[in-house]
Amino acid sequence: MFTYTVRRLLLAIPTLLFISLIIFLLLDLAPGDPTAQLPLTIPPEVREKIRESLGLGQPVYVRYLLWLKQFLVAEPLHVFDTMFGTGFADGMQRVISWQTRSPVADIIAQRMPQTLWVVGLSYVIGTLIALPIGIISAYRQYSWFDQIGALVSMIGYSVPTFFTGVLLIVVFAVNLGWFPSIYDTTHVVDSWDAFVFQVRQMAMPVFVLALYNAAQISRFMRASMLDNLAQDYVRTARAKGMSEKVVVLLHVLRNSMIPVVTVIALGVPTIFGGAIITEQVFKVNGLGQLLITAIYANDIPMVQTLTFIFAVLIVLFNLIADVLYGMLDPRIRYD
Amino acid sequence: MRFRTALLGAVALTALTGAASAERGSDGQVNIIYWQAPSILNPFLSGGTKEVESASLVIEPLVRFDETGEMVPWLAESIPTVENGGVAEDLTKITWTLKEGVLWSDGTPLTAEDAVFTWEYCTHPEGGCAQSSYFDGVSSVVAVDDRTIEVNFAAPKPFPYTAFVGSESPIIQKAQFADCLGAKAPECTEANFAPIGTGPFVVTDFRPNDVVQFAANENFREAGKPAFATVLFKGGGDATAAARSVMETGEFDYAWNLQIDPNVLSSMEAKGLGKVVTAFATSVERIHVNQTDPNPSLGAERATLAHPHPFLTDPTIGQALSMAIDRSLIADVGYGAGGQPTCNVLPAPAAYASTANDGCLVQDIEGAKKLLDDAGWVPGPDGVRVKDGVRLSLTYQTSTNAVRQDTQALVKQWWSEIGVETELRNIDASVFFGGDPGSPDTFQKFYADVEMYTNNFAGVDPEAYMANWRCSEIPSPETQWQGSNMQRFCSEEYDALVDKMSQTANLEERGALAKQMNDMLMQSYSIIPLIHRGNPSAHAVTLEGVRMNDWDSEIWNIKDWSRAK
Numbered sequence: 001m002f003t004y005t006v007r008r009l010l011l012a013i014p015t016l017l018f019i020s021l022i023i024f025l026l027l028d029l030a031p032g033d034p035t036a037q038l039p040l041t042i043p044p045e046v047r048e049k050i051r052e053s054l055g056l057g058q059p060v061y062v063r064y065l066l067w068l069k070q071f072l073v074a075e076p077l078h079v080f081d082t083m084f085g086t087g088f089a090d091g092m093q094r095v096i097s098w099q100t101r102s103p104v105a106d107i108i109a110q111r112m113p114q115t116l117w118v119v120g121l122s123y124v125i126g127t128l129i130a131l132p133i134g135i136i137s138a139y140r141q142y143s144w145f146d147q148i149g150a151l152v153s154m155i156g157y158s159v160p161t162f163f164t165g166v167l168l169i170v171v172f173a174v175n176l177g178w179f180p181s182i183y184d185t186t187h188v189v190d191s192w193d194a195f196v197f198q199v200r201q202m203a204m205p206v207f208v209l210a211l212y213n214a215a216q217i218s219r220f221m222r223a224s225m226l227d228n229l230a231q232d233y234v235r236t237a238r239a240k241g242m243s244e245k246v247v248v249l250l251h252v253l254r255n256s257m258i259p260v261v262t263v264i265a266l267g268v269p270t271i272f273g274g275a276i277i278t279e280q281v282f283k284v285n286g287l288g289q290l291l292i293t294a295i296y297a298n299d300i301p302m303v304q305t306l307t308f309i310f311a312v313l314i315v316l317f318n319l320i321a322d323v324l325y326g327m328l329d330p331r332i333r334y335d
Numbered sequence: 336m337r338f339r340t341a342l343l344g345a346v347a348l349t350a351l352t353g354a355a356s357a358e359r360g361s362d363g364q365v366n367i368i369y370w371q372a373p374s375i376l377n378p379f380l381s382g383g384t385k386e387v388e389s390a391s392l393v394i395e396p397l398v399r400f401d402e403t404g405e406m407v408p409w410l411a412e413s414i415p416t417v418e419n420g421g422v423a424e425d426l427t428k429i430t431w432t433l434k435e436g437v438l439w440s441d442g443t444p445l446t447a448e449d450a451v452f453t454w455e456y457c458t459h460p461e462g463g464c465a466q467s468s469y470f471d472g473v474s475s476v477v478a479v480d481d482r483t484i485e486v487n488f489a490a491p492k493p494f495p496y497t498a499f500v501g502s503e504s505p506i507i508q509k510a511q512f513a514d515c516l517g518a519k520a521p522e523c524t525e526a527n528f529a530p531i532g533t534g535p536f537v538v539t540d541f542r543p544n545d546v547v548q549f550a551a552n553e554n555f556r557e558a559g560k561p562a563f564a565t566v567l568f569k570g571g572g573d574a575t576a577a578a579r580s581v582m583e584t585g586e587f588d589y590a591w592n593l594q595i596d597p598n599v600l601s602s603m604e605a606k607g608l609g610k611v612v613t614a615f616a617t618s619v620e621r622i623h624v625n626q627t628d629p630n631p632s633l634g635a636e637r638a639t640l641a642h643p644h645p646f647l648t649d650p651t652i653g654q655a656l657s658m659a660i661d662r663s664l665i666a667d668v669g670y671g672a673g674g675q676p677t678c679n680v681l682p683a684p685a686a687y688a689s690t691a692n693d694g695c696l697v698q699d700i701e702g703a704k705k706l707l708d709d710a711g712w713v714p715g716p717d718g719v720r721v722k723d724g725v726r727l728s729l730t731y732q733t734s735t736n737a738v739r740q741d742t743q744a745l746v747k748q749w750w751s752e753i754g755v756e757t758e759l760r761n762i763d764a765s766v767f768f769g770g771d772p773g774s775p776d777t778f779q780k781f782y783a784d785v786e787m788y789t790n791n792f793a794g795v796d797p798e799a800y801m802a803n804w805r806c807s808e809i810p811s812p813e814t815q816w817q818g819s820n821m822q823r824f825c826s827e828e829y830d831a832l833v834d835k836m837s838q839t840a841n842l843e844e845r846g847a848l849a850k851q852m853n854d855m856l857m858q859s860y861s862i863i864p865l866i867h868r869g870n871p872s873a874h875a876v877t878l879e880g881v882r883m884n885d886w887d888s889e890i891w892n893i894k895d896w897s898r899a900k
Binding site (some may be wrong): 031032033035036037038039040041042043044045046047048049050051052054055068075096097098099100101103107110111118169173177180181182185187194280281282283284285289290293296297298 | 368371372373377380381383384392442460461462463464465466467468518519520522527528540542543544545546548567569570571572573576579583584586587656764765766768770771773774776790792793796807817818819
């Protein structure tokens with residue numbers, strides 16, 4: 001297993017380099033111009049100067065290699081410097097966003113808490129809701145609980161978040177006035193009241209995303225449980241006189257969790273990707289909103305860095321899922 | 336009755352004086368939402384409206400424009416003119432005097448050196464300053480003494496109020512930006528995110544593309560102002576959500592740029608929490624009529640002067656197209672309070688607005704048909720008019736935007752009524768306005784017969800704007816498709832008027848010249864103006880002092896805002 005992991009990690013390096021090149025070329029070849037969003041009153045000569053000051057005058061390969069150097073050398077060194085107070089990265093150019101003219105990594109770090117709180121929490125809550133629903137739905141297949149569960153997850157899965165989000169805002173923020181419609185990213189939780197406010201402002205976005213996540217995972221859980229409930233070993237366990245609790249929660253659940261854990265692990269990178277639409281609807285200015293505004297503004301260094309980080313996370317969590325699979329299921333061995 | 340009025344007057348007076356002598360920061364927090372959040376607070380490095388306006392709370396120019404487009408001395412003591420000797424007789428020099436005792440928010444005095452530095456900063460060849468056109472023609476900026484700034488021009492400048500005038504040309508502090516010249520400009524993140532200014536507020540926290548927090552500037556030159564202690568300047572979401580947060584939930588006090596469905600906006604306003612305010616400046620939604628042939632079979636010479644358009648160079652066709660349009664309906668459907676029908680490409684300021692073309696305000700389908708009939712264009716079997724084998728068939732392109740697509744559909748319908756066939760195209764705004772010479776879909780290349788978008792000019796002087804339609808401004812392969820004369824209008828007579836305006840200082844004569852140029856363009860029908868676009872914003876009914884302005888930053892007078900008691 002260890003050699004397998006190491007081999008996969010080594011293989012990931014050329015894969016990621018290739019991905020970064022593809023992203024860079026895609027962004028570069030796509031039509032668009034970082035000065036396109038400026039007012040038309042700014043004359044073309046000035047626009048040309050702005051483009052030059054952004055480094056767009058250089059050929060593609062130079063810009064790609066420069067980005068690689070900035071991302072792989074300057075940024076890690078900078079992190080090292082801030083942790084240990086050293087000065088290795090002094091004078092090294094970091095990845096600079098075209099919109100803000102400030103280091104991309106700083107902005108990402110600033111955005112991370114919102115995204116982790118809202119999107120991460122909704123993933124956790126969604127999973128926690130989904131597992132029991134999936135288990136009960138499968139155990140009592142075709143019962144009213146199963147039917148309602150199917151209906152709710154169908155709604156959660158098929159109704160887009162920009163609809164549920166706005167609907168919630170209109171009902172709970174505009175008409176009832178229970179929750180704020182705009183997320184305050186500057187809010188600091190330092191007292192009980194502040195905590196209550198934080199819960200209130202997170203309630204709606206977390207609900208919308210949790211519904212979506214729960215819908216997906218509960219279906220997986222149910223399907224996997226159903227597969228296992230029909231297995232011979234379940235009959236054997238029952239025949240041996242074990243209680244239903246032990247049969248379902250110990251034998252069946254453990255075996256059913258194998259594919260579900262993989263699905264959950266593969267979903268983790270999407271947390272970091274933020275929820276572009278939900279963040280936009282609730283004004284939770286996290287990573288998703290950062291990515292979408294950067295795309296609109298043709299802020300290539302920002303888009304490139306964010307998408308590459310997502311690529312790294314996806315490759316990493318794929319590996320984690322595979323390793324977890326092997327650990328949960330002794331029948332699977334990679335070596 | 337009279338006694339009651341007098342009493343009311345007295346009450347109002349006390350209320351007024353009460354407000355005037357209010358303490359700085361006594362009204363708590365004002366919440367502003369700009370759904371496109373500022374990325375940086377240094378307008379020289381961005382140029383976007385959101386950055387210019389958010390920075391206008393902090394850094395200020397010598398002169399601002401008020402809501403009528405009139406100049407108001409801001410950091411300057413007065414407006415220099417030829418009459419008062421502030422502008423040299425030969426129009427090559429303007430001398431500004433700073434108000435006395437103005438301090439930066441860090442307590443140091445504002446001096447003429449700061450203005451000189453600002454000029455150096457923005458004109459540095461490697462800096463990529465987005466506002467450098469404000470310094471066009473400036474040969475030097477000299478600090479005569481601490482309070483006197485002399486701006487010298489290389490050639491006579493009839494309208495010298497460009498450098499350091501308006502929200503896009505503010506003065507930055509030399510001490511803070513001294514090490515940020517040229518290529519180093521982007522490295523000064525701290526300064527770019529929290530410039531030190533002379534304005535009513537100082538930045539306390541800046542999160543790019545998310546939120547800015549401001550606090551009242553303790554060193555602000557006007558006693559008792561600003562009334563608000565802090566400002567929360569939030570970004571993100573969309574225009575509808577921003578409007579909702581002011582007018583339906585009351586979470587915010589001011590929302591910017593609410594170009595949404597007029598019905599939605601008015602139903603929100605009916606709730607009574609907020610009020611929509613609109614300011615009109617110079618934005619005109621217009622159709623440019625291509626004077627050159629965009630036929631793809633012409634290859635590289637497509638849409639260049641070498642091949643005039645087969646029928647659109649004839650003003651009669653353009654006139655018929657213009658007459659067929661019901662501008663009021665377009666305004667009602669797409670713009671509501673944010674748009675008025677117009678017949679001029681130069682609709683404001685009042686001194687420059689022509690009235691010679693107002694006939695277009697009334698739709699005249701029959702008249703348009705008659706014009707085409709008389710010109711020999713007869714309807715073919717499919718209803719599309721033909722003459723000498725040429726069909727009146729147009730491609731009509733614009734950027735992707737719900738209102739523009741509605742307008743396109745309406746116009747297509749009217750044009751089909753007069754026998755003109757229209758094929759509609761819409762292109763993503765970042766490509767359409769992107770100016771990438773490699774893309775065939777930019778508004779400069781204009782590979783279509785007609786195209787529609789909005790343009791305007793900054794400030795109040797139309798000289799540079801009217802110069803957009805000189806022959807030399809025509810985009811072509813030789814200029815890498817740069818240039819602002821999109822419809823490829825070319826007239827020696829027009830160019831002569833442009834030259835004349837650049838040598839005329841008298842404001843009345845300039846007005847007459849601008850009108851003449853506008854009329855010439857309108858009567859060539861190479862531009863069909865549609866809507867004079869305003870800029871709708873909304874503020875809470877409890878917020879007082881908003882003077883909506885499209886000539887400067889729309890929150891230009893935030894120092895005078897206060898909370899209704």
